[in-house]
Amino acid sequence: MMAGSHIALGAAAWFVAGPRLDLPALDPALLGLSVLGALLPDIDHPKSWVGRRLRPLSTILAMFLGHRGITHSLVAVAGCIALLLWQDVPFGFAAPLVVGYLSHLIADLLTPGGLRLAWPLRRSFAFPLCRTGSPFEPLVVAVALSAAWGSAPAGLQWCGGYHLAGVEWLRLCDDGTMLPALRALLGGKTSLDQWWQLAQAR
Numbered sequence: 001m002m003a004g005s006h007i008a009l010g011a012a013a014w015f016v017a018g019p020r021l022d023l024p025a026l027d028p029a030l031l032g033l034s035v036l037g038a039l040l041p042d043i044d045h046p047k048s049w050v051g052r053r054l055r056p057l058s059t060i061l062a063m064f065l066g067h068r069g070i071t072h073s074l075v076a077v078a079g080c081i082a083l084l085l086w087q088d089v090p091f092g093f094a095a096p097l098v099v100g101y102l103s104h105l106i107a108d109l110l111t112p113g114g115l116r117l118a119w120p121l122r123r124s125f126a127f128p129l130c131r132t133g134s135p136f137e138p139l140v141v142a143v144a145l146s147a148a149w150g151s152a153p154a155g156l157q158w159c160g161g162y163h164l165a166g167v168e169w170l171r172l173c174d175d176g177t178m179l180p181a182l183r184a185l186l187g188g189k190t191s192l193d194q195w196w197q198l199a200q201a202r
């Protein structure tokens with residue numbers, strides 16, 4: 001798929017996975033890491049978005065391993081997890097990277113080219129729904145996005161960093177008159193309804 005599709009699907013994957021891993025779905029930093037993870041596998045293609053930015057490495061990988069080789073396999077996923085564990089990367093940073101990476105593999109599986117998931121074995125897997133760059137690609141992305149948003153748990157924690165800052169702010173300023181809805185909001189239990197009630201109350 002195209003880089004734009006991987007960006008959208010990396011974000012969609014995080015909408016679904018983040019809350020289920022007890023991490024905020026809409027935290028900009030975690031969303032960014034998921035999108036980064038969703039772009040990384042194409043480092044084996046010098047003309048891809050990430051390949052153009054890391055051209056020397058990308059050229060070497062393309063020359064020796066080819067596009068949709070090891071970086072598009074479960075071996076790479078296991079290698080990434082092992083590397084992140086070895087480097088003691090906190091779960092909150094590692095999880096979105098891995099989720100984004102997996103979203104890339106799932107997205108590429110939907111194209112006729114398929115993937116050699118069990119690399120170095122030559123067997124290729126595919127569930128072809130659309131060709132890369134075809135008019136059906138944005139359609140598939142749109143359906144996946146709306147399905148992801150629809151399946152996201154209610155009461156998404158909007159922003160982890162802002163959430164923590166908000167809790168601290170409330171602790172410092174609370175003189176006992178804060179609106180209950182604001183408490184719920186900063187407690188991470190908010191919903192769009194509570195936002196609306198809060199807006200109307202002010």
Ligand SMILES: [Zn+2]
Pocket residue numbers: 001041042072104108
């Ligand atoms: Zn790819």
